[in-house]
Amino acid sequence: MAARPMKLGLNIVANGAHAAGWRLPEAKADAALDFELWTMLATRAETACLHFMFWADGAAIRHNAPSQEALAYLARIDVWEPLTVIGALAALTKRLGFIASVSTTFNEPYHVARKLASLDHISKGRVGWNVVTSWSEQEARNFGRAALMPHAQRYARAEEFVDVVTALWDSFEDDAFIRDKASGRYFDADKLHPPGHAGRHFAVEGPLNIARPVQGYPIIAQAGSSGPGQALGTRIADIIYTAQKDKAAAAAFYRAIKAQAASIGRDPARVLVMPGILPIIGATRRQAADRFEALQELVPPALGLPLLKASFGDLAGLDLDGPLPPPLPESNALKSEHAALVRLAAAEGMTIRKLYQILAGASGHYIVHGTASDVADRMQDWFEGEACDGFNLMPAWLPGAAFDLFDQLVPELQRRGLAQTAYAGDGTLRGSLGLPRPPHRRHRSSAPGEDRNA
């Protein structure tokens, strides 16, 4: 197969995508609140012709299990709200895209539609929305709820939320604003279509008080891997974000997403699957392996041990470098996590410490260590083996691991024809990703099988 460029994003997680990244001697521990550093990352990402920067997000200090003590080890508690930082970085760049996670569980469609439309105008069509439903109890308690809504309810709300947002973006047709000074008419009232939505979760009369976004709809990404998550993603998303740890599982996920998209009449080529990847790059394999081990060793037991509790019980007092006790019986609440954990624990030479380091370090993402060429090999293998359409690159610490991407990995991919060396398209993120601009709903053909996003 002739080489073709993959889609590449830069996914910055607080002070580094590895939980202990900030503790490396060379790391800037307060990177997440250093705007000059963010500016440099965006500028270098644009020079490297990456398609976009991407942000996970939560409206809380989120944790699955850590004790109160463990909180103090969390470097991900001091971060910016992504829509505000996107405004700032958009002003300093010309072609790079920006995709922010925004929850449908603790927001209102009007605010989300409006902020994204506004950013899409400010950036001249370079923003995207990663639709998330929130997973933490901590977020619920910041918004007047005693507990997180059940999974099914969150996804039902998300489905309706996205439909209201796209209807709000279609409040005005593209050519609605005539601004006719002679007659005084600012817009053509026939081209105004307030959604007038009255649904199960939302009642939104509209219209949105802003012209249709530059991209028609900003790019929509989605990251749910559950059944309802995949159903939502394949229906509404341009990009599917996923955490996949091995190629076979990634390829199966890829096939499932593409098949599901085709089954509802969408063009599978227009649903881009982009897993996260956490590359640890060294000048030699030895150096990369040492860096990886150094990072893993920096994960404190207080952060790691609570993650094993639901599956192995309280391990305090046991030798951390000794074997794991037998797993507890499966609990319903954590079914898939439990099974994966028990499988991992059965690996040769696995100790308590190693297991919690694996769990706490990269939050389920694909960690690869080696030379830039080694990492490029693995990415090429996934890409050409139809396990993905590209990757979200996650620097393990800042800024060094990001520099390794810009200085070594991306040039290596470019040499192989696997990364673009110039931006394609019309200047918008949609154009750069090769995705067409969605026409206004009044001008969409009703041909069967037509892609609603095209």
Add this chain to the structure above:
Amino acid sequence: MAARPMKLGLNIVANGAHAAGWRLPEAKADAALDFELWTMLATRAETACLHFMFWADGAAIRHNAPSQEALAYLARIDVWEPLTVIGALAALTKRLGFIASVSTTFNEPYHVARKLASLDHISKGRVGWNVVTSWSEQEARNFGRAALMPHAQRYARAEEFVDVVTALWDSFEDDAFIRDKASGRYFDADKLHPPGHAGRHFAVEGPLNIARPVQGYPIIAQAGSSGPGQALGTRIADIIYTAQKDKAAAAAFYRAIKAQAASIGRDPARVLVMPGILPIIGATRRQAADRFEALQELVPPALGLPLLKASFGDLAGLDLDGPLPPPLPESNALKSEHAALVRLAAAEGMTIRKLYQILAGASGHYIVHGTASDVADRMQDWFEGEACDGFNLMPAWLPGAAFDLFDQLVPELQRRGLAQTAYAGDGTLRGSLGLPRPPHRRHRSSAPGEDRNA
């Protein structure tokens, strides 16, 4: 009295603060969606050493009375969401402040606290929040409500909302983040203080997932002029925004605010009263008067007549250049507006057209036309007569009326020592306004009469 500089803001209202501003031949009718123009306005405002840019806001196409037909004359329906544009403009400036209106009626305190904290970090301490409670039925219907909450309920919610937001900003003490690589402790858990708020309108556990804002608290502005509005403003605000049409009323308002602040133990000098002013500047008085008349004549009857309906009935069919019919009996809902309208209507030579032009043109703000020197005289008279601490300058159309401010009015004020020629303070908006940084609530002295904002 020796001249001292007044506080000056630039209040940009969509495509111009005058309803018909966009219709002038020299106006850029789509100014509100032109980011290069916004960049130029911010850059020039900074060169002119203005303290801040200021945005009104509503999450709807808001109107008090206009007919469906009149909607098409509204140029204020196609605007950006201010928090997103602040992010962008903050990245392009160094000293200028940015104050956005954000409603407490249709938002959640956690989101508002977080976005403002984030922007305060990105801008290095240059943002502010204008607390508004929303006045339009249209906004209510965009957020699942059949009607706007009653005034008293909106203000009760606003009081609690602001208290939750400041508590969230105090989630971490200023020196909570130790980022100790050796021990792995990212912050000192003793310096974490989640609000744990459980009140009448909100339950917010916290903490906020971001370090304390650079300014401690971003600047808080407030614009309510009702009893509850003044009570809220004098309790929580650094800046009181107000629309005042004549000096005597402005001076009475100023005295009332300062007295009310003093009565609750705040330093009245730390509650800045800044009315909006809409200057129409010409090279000569004649030219300025002609410009003003041209603007007024461009207000279409469809936009203006509905504003008279509640007080004078349906005026369709009457001669617009003839006298007004007798006013209808006072209605409870519109008491103060009705009385003001009837007073205005009694002025000599007042016609139907003139009255609706006055009402629709400047939305109750002080319009002054004349040479730059004339306008500076009026501003100096208000300022030295203790009717204000400064002004929010509102360009009637864009960009010309803004250029008149930068090229003529501000230099004239600077020559008189009434406008600063360099920024004061530590680089923050709070510093530039001469207002102290509020200490964390755990370190605030409990001396009686202490200003909570100081």
